[in-house]
Amino acid sequence: MAGLSYCFAPHRPRLRFHWEEVAPLADYGRWVLLAGVLTLAGTMLTQLAVSRMLGATALGLFFLAVKLAFLPIDAANSVVGTVAFPMFVRLREDMPASARAFLSVLTGLHLLLLPVYALTFVLAPQLESVLGEQWTGTAPIVRILCVAGVVAITGTALSRYLMAHGSAKGAFWLEALHTLALLLALVPCLMQWQVYGAATSWLVGSLAMLALSVFWLRRLMPGLLRQAGRRLVAALLVSLCAAVAAWLVAAPFAGLAGLIAGGLAGVATGALVLWWLNVVLRLQLQELGVLLRSRDE
Numbered sequence: 001m002a003g004l005s006y007c008f009a010p011h012r013p014r015l016r017f018h019w020e021e022v023a024p025l026a027d028y029g030r031w032v033l034l035a036g037v038l039t040l041a042g043t044m045l046t047q048l049a050v051s052r053m054l055g056a057t058a059l060g061l062f063f064l065a066v067k068l069a070f071l072p073i074d075a076a077n078s079v080v081g082t083v084a085f086p087m088f089v090r091l092r093e094d095m096p097a098s099a100r101a102f103l104s105v106l107t108g109l110h111l112l113l114l115p116v117y118a119l120t121f122v123l124a125p126q127l128e129s130v131l132g133e134q135w136t137g138t139a140p141i142v143r144i145l146c147v148a149g150v151v152a153i154t155g156t157a158l159s160r161y162l163m164a165h166g167s168a169k170g171a172f173w174l175e176a177l178h179t180l181a182l183l184l185a186l187v188p189c190l191m192q193w194q195v196y197g198a199a200t201s202w203l204v205g206s207l208a209m210l211a212l213s214v215f216w217l218r219r220l221m222p223g224l225l226r227q228a229g230r231r232l233v234a235a236l237l238v239s240l241c242a243a244v245a246a247w248l249v250a251a252p253f254a255g256l257a258g259l260i261a262g263g264l265a266g267v268a269t270g271a272l273v274l275w276w277l278n279v280v281l282r283l284q285l286q287e288l289g290v291l292l293r294s295r296d297e
Contacts, residue, residue: 031168069145088164107231144199181208242270
């Protein structure tokens with residue numbers, strides 16, 4: 001029947017490529033691919049340098065510390081990807097609304113991640129004790145990487161924003177600067193501070209990415225950082241209070257008991273302080289709830 005249909009219909013299907021329609025997708029995908037390659041290359045070269053210069057034991061300590069320290073920001077990235085990215089795409093033609101949405105995402109990430117990293121920083125010794133003697137020396141590495149994770153928050157949010165607005169090249173340059181600064185600092189830091197130098201070089205890369213992110217934010221969305229001031233100050237206060245409470249409660253205990261007691265005290269204190277600041281400073285945190293609920297729409 002299919003063959004008979006060609007006898008009655010003059011149309012003959014042909015394979016044609018419309019390169020003008022494919023080119024924008026290829027250009028966008030190229031920068032996304034390159035950014036992913038750079039991220040992988042930076043991670044692998046760091047691990048290779050640690051292994052060759054310091055040995056397998058140091059590599060194991062560094063690898064575990066990276067997994068522990070970057071777990072919060074990796075989890076936040078999944079939320080940013082599933083919630084913020086589609087929202088930025090939907091608002092790309094409305095720049096004021098897009099800027100407001102980015103402000104909510106940026107400050108929300110800081111309000112969430114700064115207290116988490118503060119607790120991780122304070123409770124790192126208890127965490128090391130729980131892991132066992134074979135992981136002695138992990139706590140200082142985790143602490144340095146916690147600072148690197150905090151510094152990387154702004155660049156992470158901006159990267160998603162740029163990609164949603166069709167500027168995958170901008171996201172690539174953020175990652176390129178991070179990787180370049182990381183690799184340039186890697187060997188000198190390893191020679192100076194051994195395995196702790198690997199974490200320090202990662203912090204250097206995050207600081208370079210933050211500098212570029214702030215520069216671009218001031219050009220793309222003037223005044224945004226000033227608008228974020230109250231929420232960023234609130235995030236710092238919540239983090240400080242949570243960290244102090246965790247440290248005071250965890251100090252008399254050792255190992256798992258200190259980790260659990262300090263963690264619970266820090267979370268409870270942070271939540272109470274955040275609630276109080278939301279009332280006093282009028283942070284309007286309900287906007288963040290609206291953003292999260294939009295995931296299901």
